[in-house]
Amino acid sequence: MPGQELATPNPPPDPSQLPDSILTYKVQLDTKNFLDQKELHAVQAFRRAADYIAAAMIFLKDNTLLERQLTPDDIKHRLLGHWGTCPGLVMVYAHLNRIIRKTGQDALYVVGPGHGAPAILSCLWLENSLAPYMTPYTRDKAGLEKLISAFSIPGGFPSHINAQTPGSIHEGGELGYALGVSFGAVMDNPDLIVTCIVGDGEAETGPTATAWHGYKYIDPAESGAVLPIVHVNGFKISERTIYGTMDDKEMTALFSGYGYQVRFVEDLENIDQDLAASMEWAVDEIHKIQKAARSGHPIVKPRWPVLILRTPKGWGGPKSFHGEFIEGSFHSHQVPLPEAKTNPEQLSALGLWLKSYGPHELFDKNGAPTAEILSIIPEVDDKKLGQRKESNTTYHALDVPDWKSMAVEKGTQQSCMKVVGEFLHDVVERNASDFRIFSPDELISNKLDAVLRDSGRNFQWDIASRAKGGRVIEILSEHTCQAMLQGYTLTGRTGLFPSYEAFLGIIQTMMVQYSKFVKMSKETTWRESVGSLNYVETSTWTRQEHNGFSHQNPAFIGAVLNLKPSAARVYLPPDANCFLSTMAHCLRAKDYINLMVGSKQPTPVWLSGEEADRHCIAGASIWKFASVDDGLHPDVVLVGIGVEVTFEVIAAAALLRKHVPALRVRVLNVTDLMILGPWGSHPHSLSDADFDALFTSNRPIHFNYHGYPIELKGLLFGRPNLERVSIEGYREEGTTTSPFDMMLANHTSRYDIAAQAVRAGSQHNGKVRLDAHELASRFEHMAEKDKAYILEVGKDPEGIFDTPVFE
Incomplete structure (x- = not known):
């Protein structure tokens, strides 16, 4: 009514007023003098060199070591790349190298901010992991000039990490999947730690939010571990990030709720000491959890470590220009000085920025990194992040049973899925560490439950399936199933993704992104083949039980048809024997996207085993x-x-x-x-x-x-x-x-x-x-x-x- 005040509801509690008890899982460490001066200076030199190269890659086509004053002719015609995330990615890479060299730890580095390619490529060049695969990129002046001048131009490296990047098993761009891919990569890789950088922009996605639960499907007795590092630099392309507005109590409450113990890395004055101590603490915690599980005394619901790394966006780049903040703002997200070729002031600012790294102190007269930088790089090639066998050369062919011995009688009515479930049971039995099924809680509904008879699920937080070696990952998130399947496949193994037909479309774009990765992989000379991505669509629109219109959608077929013909395979086997033949073929195939569509309800078996074999071949x-x-x-x-x-x-x-x-x-x-x-x-x-x-x-x-x-x-x-x-x-x-x-x-x-x-x-x-x-x-x-x-x-x-x- 006029003049009447509206009732005001009680305001929600201010998150900053959360009780201090919420910080129980915020880990405190003494980091002040963790590294001796020699190690500290080596790490800092590595970072300066990699940051310099990364920045130069975005801007320079000539004069790559600043041997004379910069001129407009030294600047590329098109400035492409993303600077803002690079300093943080480089920092983590440097500290990973130090730990690997010190301990011999097997590790991969998965980067969610995929547009941080300059950071990763610069580190790969410093550790000499480009030249073994691409001869022009030698670790000398000629190779460095090639790397810097050819970045993000036709014929050179693209502006994002992809299959042409040694050591990569994940292509950024479509955000949200890095963490899930990392969990898939460590499954059945007991000695491997995957350090996964989750940008605070990527952290806003639904797939990432679910993937934080991924460790609950990791049995530390049989698998490796993921070390997640949330890189909070505060900004996306042009907006603050959600995580960038959260204080320590809120972040600790979030991640301790997920089940982690949380360590903040944010002492900017002593960032290298802080990160070195924090990463070693995290690796030690991982080893403690694994040792307990492998000695027969597993920790129930172990709290795995997570690091929250807070640094300014574009750290080390230009602070500001004409009164507009660059470092620590969204203006550093892509190219901080976008008019450097045509604007003399910006060109001068670029020169000062690049000189601030002191490149003449970081490279010898031949253009190679100094001995100080090399002192923290792993000495053994196959320990280097860019040369790990898991990312390049490890396809394990499955032992696939003879399906014809399991063929069912012609003229009977059989469920394709029930018959194939028995076949998959034997596949699981024969391939105890190279095959897994990733399913969004639909395995029994889809009549594939025979695989659970002697194996089971691998859900570590469920007392019924904990530490029993199950081969089935069931989580009600198609995104997480797909991401884990990708990580598992790209590190050499084979998986299967059965789903209700209508809901495979949820991961359509993920599948397309993956197929692009495989296409580019096949165009390299050094990546080997990987197992195919295998999908089974069932619970189809054609046979309804209690589901309605929402469960009727065969559109995923069209998504696969749109792929490059060299990758796309769509099979619609007409009966159980044909489905057996098709499944056996798909589990042996490499480099394809295989989609198999079939029925879980009993239908006639039209063809004998021999007839089905001939039919499927034709x-x-x-x-x-x-x-x-x-x-x-x-x-x-x-x-x-x-x-x-x-x-x-x-x-x-x-x-x-x-x-x-x-x-x-x-x-x-x-x-x-x-x-x-x-x-x-x-x-x-x-x-x-x-x-x-x-x-x-x-x-x-x-x-x-x-x-x-x-x-x-x-x-x-x-x-x-x-x-x-x-x-x-x-x-x-x-x-x-x-x-x-x-x-x-x-x-x-x-x-x-x-x-x-x-x-x-x-x-x-x-x-x-x-x-x-x-x-x-x-x-x-x-x-x-x-x-x-x-x-x-x-x-x-x-x-x-x-x-x-x-x-």
Whole structure:
């Protein structure tokens, strides 16, 4: 009412007033004189050299060691790169080197701020981990000039870390995945520590928030450890970060709640002493946890260390320019002096900045790093972060069982997933440290629970599965499953990601980013092949239980189809034996993105083991048992792609045999989707002659497809005479309804197929043409009758999914 004050609710408590008891897990250390002066100066020299090179890489195309006054001609035409994160990345790299040299620790370095490539490349050059893979980048003046001048120009290193960066197993850019990748990398690598830098921008992402729980799936008896370092420099591209506004109590409350013990590294006056002591403390804590577990007395719910590193953004760069802060602000995020080529004041400021590192003190007359810098670099090449075998050369081929011995009887009805689950049980048994399944809490629902019979889950905070060597990681985060799978795969092992079909799309862009990494990896001369990323889609739209429209989405197929043809593989095996063959193939394959789509419900086994083997090798075949005269001289070709939609094609062929015996029908099944593309568009695509042998050169073709019809249209584009093709698939129609009602709603039912077959086939069959309208109308009427029955009774007609009989 006018004049009446609004009631004010009680304000929330001020986080800064949290009780001091919340700081229980904030670790205090005496760091003042942790390093002796010799080590301290060596670390600082390494940092100065790497920071100088990183800054020079962004700006200089000539005069790379400042042997004369900078001129505009020394500056690159396009200034690309990200300076703001580089000093922090370099600092951690320097201290990792010191620890590795001192202790011999096996380590990888995973960097969330992927645009910090100048920092990582400069460190790789200093430790001589570029030249062994790329000969021009020698650790001398010529190699340094090449590194600096060629950065972020055509033909040189890109502005972000990628597969061309030695030692990398993660490509930044799309943020949120570094931590999950790190946890995947240490699984079954008991001696490995992965130091993972999580930028405070990346820390705002949902995938990172979940990944903090990753250590709860790490058994310290069998796996290595992740040392997370949250780099809080306060700013993103143009805004403060959430973590940058949080005080010690808030940060400690957050991370102690996750289950960590927290150490802040923020003494800027003595930052190297602080970080050295903190990192050694963290490594010691990791070793204590591992020693307890490996001696048979594991610590229940151990608190792993996390470091919170607070430094100014762009530390060591220009402080300000014309009254505008650069260091410690978002202005240092990318290029701090973006007009250095055209603005004399900025060029002068750049010169002063670069000279502040004293490059003449850091490199000898040949351009090589000084002995002081080299004194903290690991002496053994395979201990260097850029030359670790885990990131470059460690593919472990799986011992894959003979699937044919597990083939099920032709003519029975079997669940593809149950049969494949038994196969995966044996895969797990044979590959105790090279194979894992990453699943978002859907393994049992998807009928793959046979893998749990003798193995189990690897959830260390659950007393039922703790320290029992389980091979299954179940966490209800598709992002974390994907990230762990990537880290596990890129360090030489093989994994499987089964999921409800509708929700694999959650990690679509992650999968695409990974495929880019693999593409670039294959274009290097020194990276070896890795196992394929293997996805199983089940709980599909075609067979509903209690789920509705939200659980009906086959779009992940299209995401894989859009990949580079050298990587993309999509399989839709039509029965359990074909799925066994496909799974065995995918687990042996390398460098691919394999998507397998199948059913968890019992469906007919159409092919014997031998027949399934031949069918899968070919990718498609004529199913003579369902065709007229074995498919000879057809009037129409009916094609099934997917388990349930293929069933409907077979059922339609049986209907036509009964009601339209004059119609000559050829039935095909396609199990390898990629064969359909025009010759040369994909390694698996059929030649024109082979395509015509299967599909004919001039007869109508009707596809009953599991996915979206537009995907098939795109795949077929370029094949001749496509006006004869019709396609039905998922039309985005659905609800919580019966399985056959889903077929009817999406026009993929036997009746829809039969009606289309009559209309199309009548063009080449005069007998059928006379009655085509009447016959097609009869099938459409059958569909309406079944629809009415389902709505009235609440279930599908009896026997609708019995194996079709051909009279």
